[in-house]
Amino acid sequence: MKQFLFFLLGITMFISINHTYYNPNEIVSFNEQLQQQRDSLENYKFRISSDKLASKIIGKFNGIEPEVWGENIDDVITRIDTEEKVVALTFDACHGSYDEALIDFLIEEKIPATLFVTGKWIKKHEETFVALSKNPLFEIANHGYEHKPLSVTGQSAYGVKGTKNIEEAFYEVFRNQVLIKELTGEYPKYFRSGTAYYDDVSVDMIYALGLKPVNYNVLGDAGATFNKKQIVQSMMTAKNGSILLFHMNHPQSHISEGVKKGALKLREEGFKFVRIEEYDKFLRE
Numbered sequence: 501m502k503q504f505l506f507f508l509l510g511i512t513m514f515i516s517i518n519h520t521y522y523n524p525n526e527i528v529s530f531n532e533q534l535q536q537q538r539d540s541l542e543n544y545k546f547r548i549s550s551d552k553l554a555s556k557i558i559g560k561f562n563g564i565e566p567e568v569w570g571e572n573i574d575d576v577i578t579r580i581d582t583e584e585k586v587v588a589l590t591f592d593a594c595h596g597s598y599d600e601a602l603i604d605f606l607i608e609e610k611i612p613a614t615l616f617v618t619g620k621w622i623k624k625h626e627e628t629f630v631a632l633s634k635n636p637l638f639e640i641a642n643h644g645y646e647h648k649p650l651s652v653t654g655q656s657a658y659g660v661k662g663t664k665n666i667e668e669a670f671y672e673v674f675r676n677q678v679l680i681k682e683l684t685g686e687y688p689k690y691f692r693s694g695t696a697y698y699d700d701v702s703v704d705m706i707y708a709l710g711l712k713p714v715n716y717n718v719l720g721d722a723g724a725t726f727n728k729k730q731i732v733q734s735m736m737t738a739k740n741g742s743i744l745l746f747h748m749n750h751p752q753s754h755i756s757e758g759v760k761k762g763a764l765k766l767r768e769e770g771f772k773f774v775r776i777e778e779y780d781k782f783l784r785e
């Protein structure tokens with residue numbers, strides 16, 4: 501009888517240990533809990549460090565009604581003012597995947613570029629992001645924490661809902677500044693909103709944060725929809741000081757093939773590729 505009771509106890513313990521420690525669902529939920537705790541700690545640290553600046557910036561712009569909404573509105577940079585035969589390639593990492601073939605091509609050909617990266621993308625590709633930030637060919641710029649159009653009234657662009665007030669607009673920009681600083685040691689100098697839409701109040705706020713809003717004057721891939729031929733054709737319209745916009749988060753698209761051909765052609769024509777920061781004083785709307 502005693503032996504039988506021990507046997508039963510053993511079975512019960514075995515089942516309960518298995519249940520407690522080896523239930524995959526519970527392990528998943530435990531990891532989620534840990535992640536949530538980590539996130540809330542990060543949020544807390546972030547709040548403390550940014551509260552002062554936030555209240556200053558939000559106080560400065562609160563209640564100001566925007567007058568315009570669009571892509572290349574006043575004070576948004578679209579080009580480099582130069583007679584030199586240079587162009588700046590810029591690549592947005594909005595969300596989703598990583599176009600490794602495209603970036604590998606830039607590295608192989610030693611083509612410098614400015615990478616506009618969102619917080620969303622960084623969190624998904626942290627290792628890749630850190631490696632790219634350490635490569636002297638590339639300059640890291642801010643593409644927003646959540647890839648939202650930058651509005652103080654909740655305007656939308658291409659069906660993407662923008663930030664709904666000055667506070668949200670501030671955090672959309674600043675949270676990603678902080679994230680990038682944490683991972684690279686440096687704050688970016690340039691910002692491009694998700695969808696590249698802004699209102700004039702948001703643009704003023706970007707400058708107040710010590711950043712410059714940088715869009716483009718050559719639409720390189722039309723939101724990753726162009727085929728190879730269209731991409732090359734578009735690149736061939738570049739002039740001295742053009743800023744070209746592409747995406748680095750669509751490996752299934754024709755972008756890497758198009759950029760390969762287009763960049764080599766531009767180089768043949770005598771163009772040199774530069775990063776935005778190298779021509780900071782010559783940036784114009």
Ligand SMILES: [Zn+2]
Nearest residue numbers: 592594694695
């Ligand atoms: Zn984007």
